[in-house]
Structures are given as structure tokens and as C-alpha cells.
Amino acid sequence: MTQMIKFALVGVTGFAVDVSIFTLLSLGLSLQIEWARAIAFLIAAFTTWVGNRHFTFDTASANKPVLECQKSLISAGFAGAINIGVFKGVALYSDDILFVYFAFICGVLAGMVLNYLLSAFWVFKTARI
Template structure:
């Protein structure tokens, strides 16, 4: 059975996913930024969004704001590695278009979910 904290983490992650793909789409399709640069920038915005959501909603921690943000960002960067590798790998295999961007996005985010939760629950928001 999945615990309540993981469900809250998943809800915050879903909101972060929406922010992530929205920022990515605006950068790629609205401003013509390169795909991987857009992916990294959107990840940074989404990571900050999910840090705030996890801080206030999932783990309900109010102390050590800056130290916590640094730990979260480091753990997000660790989790970003499989995310970006899967994203780029799928695009290399399928090519780039709006549909493959979404497929690569979903698969990439899913690949980083477990490590992000473990690092968040055991290190960032302990």
C-alpha cells in the first residue's frame, strides 16, 4: 500500500510536471530555444516549484529554508541525470516533434521519480 506522504509527493510532482512541460513548451515553441537548454531551464523552474510544494504540503517542514533548498536542488540534480538521459535518448531514437517531446518528457520524469522521492524523504526534508 502506498503511504499518504508518497501520494502528497506525487500530487506536488504532478503540479511540477505541469509547470515543467509548460515552461519547456513556451521556451521551445514560443521563443525557439534549443531543446536541451529548454529542458534544463524548465527543470530548474519545476524543481523550485516542487521544493516549495513539498516543503509546505508533503513534508510540512518550516525550518532551515536555505539549507533545505540547497539539499533539494542537489538531490533534484542527481535525479535529473536519468531524466535527461532518457529524454535525450528517446528524442535521438524517435526524432523531435511535439508528440515525441511529450513521450520523452513523461518517460524522463518517471525515470527520476523514485530517486527524487528517496532523496527528498530521507535527506532533504528529514
């Protein structure tokens, strides 16, 4: 299985964790949505770091897992910002309600590509592409 496919599978898992934790905190526990979103994002980002570390890039024997985790959280933050920026930029082109899904997909793909590149060349720098 290629590294990019593994990365995407871990991302899908992270997305499921993100949505589940957000729903539990915001709807189940009535936490303010900003706090629920922040907590869910951190848990999902940690989940994807673990998945990518052991499945995608297989660097479980790395000497500095805490630094690697910090880099992964920073990478996820940058990728999230690009995701939202591309989404907003593309969404401006049409008022059609269905177009927003196209914008959503563009944002997710842009964020995923950036996150993959940062992961491969910075977070898990011993990885091969």
C-alpha cells in the same frame, strides 16, 4: 493522504510546470532547446521544492530554507539522471515504438522513488515516513 501520494501530486504539478515553461521558451520564444530545457527544469524543480516543503513534508518552519532548496535541486538532478538511465536501459530491450512508453514509465518511477527517498531522508530530514 499518505506522504508518497502527496509527493506524486507535487511531482505531477512540477511536470506540468516543466512542460509548460519548456514549450513557452522553445516554441513561443524560440530559445534554443538546451537552454529552454535547463531553465524549465530549474523552475520545475523549484516548484516541486515549494510544494513538497509546504504540502508533502510540511517543513515550512525549517530554519534553513536556502540549504533545503539547494539539496532539493541536487536531489532532482540525481533523480533525473536515474530516470534517463533507466529509460535508456529499458528502451534497449525492444525496437517496438510502444515499448518506449514502458521504458518511459520505468524511468519516471525509478526517478520518483530515488527523489522521494532523498527528499525524506536528506532534503526534509525531519520528515516522517
